[in-house]
Amino acid sequence: MTQDDGAIVFDVQRFSVHDGPGIRTIVFFKGCALACAWCQNPEAIRAAPEIYYDDERCLAGCARCIDRCRDGALGDRRPKRVDFARCTACGACVDDCPAGALRIVGRTWSARELLTEVLRDRPFYASSGGGITLSGGEPVLHAEFLTRWLPLVKREGLHVVLETCGAYPFALLEPLLEWVDLVFFDVKAADAERHRTLTGKTNDQITQTLALLLRRGAAVEVRMPVVPGRNDDAENVAQTAKMLGRMGVGRVTLLPYNHLWEAKLPRLGTQQRPLGIRPPPGGHYEELVRAFAGHGIAAST
Numbered sequence: 001m002t003q004d005d006g007a008i009v010f011d012v013q014r015f016s017v018h019d020g021p022g023i024r025t026i027v028f029f030k031g032c033a034l035a036c037a038w039c040q041n042p043e044a045i046r047a048a049p050e051i052y053y054d055d056e057r058c059l060a061g062c063a064r065c066i067d068r069c070r071d072g073a074l075g076d077r078r079p080k081r082v083d084f085a086r087c088t089a090c091g092a093c094v095d096d097c098p099a100g101a102l103r104i105v106g107r108t109w110s111a112r113e114l115l116t117e118v119l120r121d122r123p124f125y126a127s128s129g130g131g132i133t134l135s136g137g138e139p140v141l142h143a144e145f146l147t148r149w150l151p152l153v154k155r156e157g158l159h160v161v162l163e164t165c166g167a168y169p170f171a172l173l174e175p176l177l178e179w180v181d182l183v184f185f186d187v188k189a190a191d192a193e194r195h196r197t198l199t200g201k202t203n204d205q206i207t208q209t210l211a212l213l214l215r216r217g218a219a220v221e222v223r224m225p226v227v228p229g230r231n232d233d234a235e236n237v238a239q240t241a242k243m244l245g246r247m248g249v250g251r252v253t254l255l256p257y258n259h260l261w262e263a264k265l266p267r268l269g270t271q272q273r274p275l276g277i278r279p280p281p282g283g284h285y286e287e288l289v290r291a292f293a294g295h296g297i298a299a300s301t
């Protein structure tokens with residue numbers, strides 16, 4: 001997951017106003033312990049760099065890339081030009097593509113390089129009360145890198161938000177907490193088996209991590225990505241509220257569903273499949289807020 005002197009990051013997004021207070025730069029780390037069926041960043045799940053092919057950009061009849069590939073991973077059958085199982089993500093095809101249809105998602109950033117990047121917007125952080133947000137994928141899987149990088153970030157006075165799924169031993173997260181100002185902790189489903197169906201793993205370790213994090217007195221905002229028809233029913237709301245109540249959590253932020261991730265699937269060698277979920281009817285999120293309130297939890301969107 002981590003390299004000797006760097007971490008694999010697949011995107012650095014500047015000027016975000018949605019992932020924590022103020023104006024923020026989001027660092028997306030590659031690799032995740034879960035494989036949520038609705039993952040908004042399917043390119044985040046695998047730890048290693050991978051090829052991304054956008055057939056809509058490809059110039060018909062060009063075929064320059066095919067000869068560049070020594071692994072026989074490229075052919076002229078569109079839109080399935082890439083044999084993802086053969087691709088080694090060597091990147092040889094990328095520079096020769098005149099249309100930018102091929103790219104490698106994820107590369108190793110050194111600690112110094114990533115620091116320089118996030119410092120670019122320091123004046124905006126200062127004027128807006130912003131900072132940086134660690135996202136992914138699962139940033140905590142890069143704990144070894146973060147124990148070297150976050151002290152440099154804090155020395156520059158930046159505010160740090162960590163977005164996490166909690167699916168790792170707490171011992172991995174604990175040493176990072178002294179450099180993290182706020183944790184966004186996602187919960188998806190309270191029932192262990194439902195959780196496994198939706199994400200690939202039960203939630204035992206996740207609830208344990210959350211409980212220990214709260215016991216440490218960390219600043220935590222619990223969030224629930226709402227996936228219509230998968231986790232927004234009365235049963236899961238009641239079970240989730242009960243679980244949070246037991247841990248002394250009185251609030252949850254509901255993250256509305258967004259289906260745009262499905263467009264990325266044919267461009268990646270991912271196991272994820274489209275869910276075809278339609279936006280819920282108007283008033284659905286307000287209903288969920290009321291349902292959580294009925295169980296003593298203050299929910300908001």
Ligand code: SF4
Nearest residue numbers: 058059062063065097
């Ligand atoms: S080089 Fe780029 S534009 Fe040409 S065939 Fe390959 S993907 Fe398409």
Ligand code: SF4
Nearest residue numbers: 069087088090091093
């Ligand atoms: S990244 Fe390398 S192995 Fe993969 S398709 Fe391109 S040239 Fe072939």
